[in-house]
Amino acid sequence: xxxxxxxxxxxxxxxxxxxxxxxxxxxxxxxxxxxxxxxxxxxxxxxxxxxxxxxxxxxxxxxxxxxxxxxxxxxxxxxxxxxxxxxxxxxxxxxxxxxxxxxxxxxxxxxxxxxxxxxxxxxxxxxxxxxxxxxxxxxxxxxxxxxxxxxxxxxxxxxxxxxxxxxxxxxxxxxxxxxxxxxxxxxxxxxxxxxxxxxxxxxxxxxxxxxxxxxxxxxxxx
Numbered sequence: 001x002x003x004x005x006x007x008x009x010x011x012x013x014x015x016x017x018x019x020x021x022x023x024x025x026x027x028x029x030x031x032x033x034x035x036x037x038x039x040x041x042x043x044x045x046x047x048x049x050x051x052x053x054x055x056x057x058x059x060x061x062x063x064x065x066x067x068x069x070x071x072x073x074x075x076x077x078x079x080x081x082x083x084x085x086x087x088x089x090x091x092x093x094x095x096x097x098x099x100x101x102x103x104x105x106x107x108x109x110x111x112x113x114x115x116x117x118x119x120x121x122x123x124x125x126x127x128x129x130x131x132x133x134x135x136x137x138x139x140x141x142x143x144x145x146x147x148x149x150x151x152x153x154x155x156x157x158x159x160x161x162x163x164x165x166x167x168x169x170x171x172x173x174x175x176x177x178x179x180x181x182x183x184x185x186x187x188x189x190x191x192x193x194x195x196x197x198x199x200x201x202x203x204x205x206x207x208x209x210x211x212x213x214x215x216x217x218x219x220x221x222x
Contacts, residue, residue, distance in 0.1 A: 020048045020134050021114035024059075024106065025067075029099050029167070032086040040068045040079070044178075045114075050137045054220040057141060057180050064176065080174070087171050099167040105186065107160045108135050125159075125190075125207045142185045145217045152187050159188040162213060182216035 024044045033040065046061040066079040090097040111117055113130040121128060127135065138161055139154045152158065162184040168177040191199040191208040199208050 018049075018137075020130075020137065022046050022048050022134070023112050023114065025112075026102070026104050028083075029102050031090060031099055032083065034082060034086045039070045040066060042176075043067055048134075050141055052141045052144075055141055055145065055217065056219050056221065057183060058221070059178050059180065061176065061178065084171075084174055087169055087174060090169075090171075092171060095170070097169040097171055099169065102165045102167060103162060105160050105162050108138075109159055138183070138185070142183060142217050146185060146214055154185075157187045157189065158185050159209075160186040160211070162186060162216075164216065179221050180219055181221075182218045184216040185214045187212045187214060 022044075024046055025041050026044065027041045043065045044059075044061050045063050045065075046059050048057065048059055050057050066076065066083055068074055068079060087097055090099070106112070108127060108131055109121070109125060111121060111128070111131065113128070113134065116128050116130055135155070135158065139158060142158075142161075143149045143154055163180060164182045164184075166179045166181060168179070169175070188209040188211055191210060193199060200206060201208050
């Protein structure tokens, strides 16, 4: 477990600041994977804060955990040691390692909120109340800055977003600062037959979607 730092913003359209407590899982960037780290990921425990007027979305992380889903024997200390070695192999500028252009998708149909649990929602294409509130914050941030936004039912179709981030890592303490450069809304369309009957995945019964990434919305950072 490692402590990290971040930055601040504010919740859109509210009289006071609103914070979302988020569990965010991100695959290790390519530069930090190493030979054995292809399936490893970082699990951030964070506060996310929104300010649509800037616009900005800034993340304040108190800690992160390294995980390896394919190795049940390796310890947290060993994972952290290996991660530190990979960080130490990167160029250092002004005392920090800079990892740029990290892209990943954040799926709102997966539980990420503190209090949501991590086992999945009861209905495959549903959200709980906390996740729905987070979706509303994304909509306030993105909808007014999206071309032809009226074409979409955002509450029903904007079911994930894509982040573009730059990370700054202290090689001595392994603290990470994440800066969100842009957020891209992703529109999901339920797959249907010609008769309009929804199509589910064979075996699991989960819904099948087509996904369309819209234009990125660039954000401001202090």
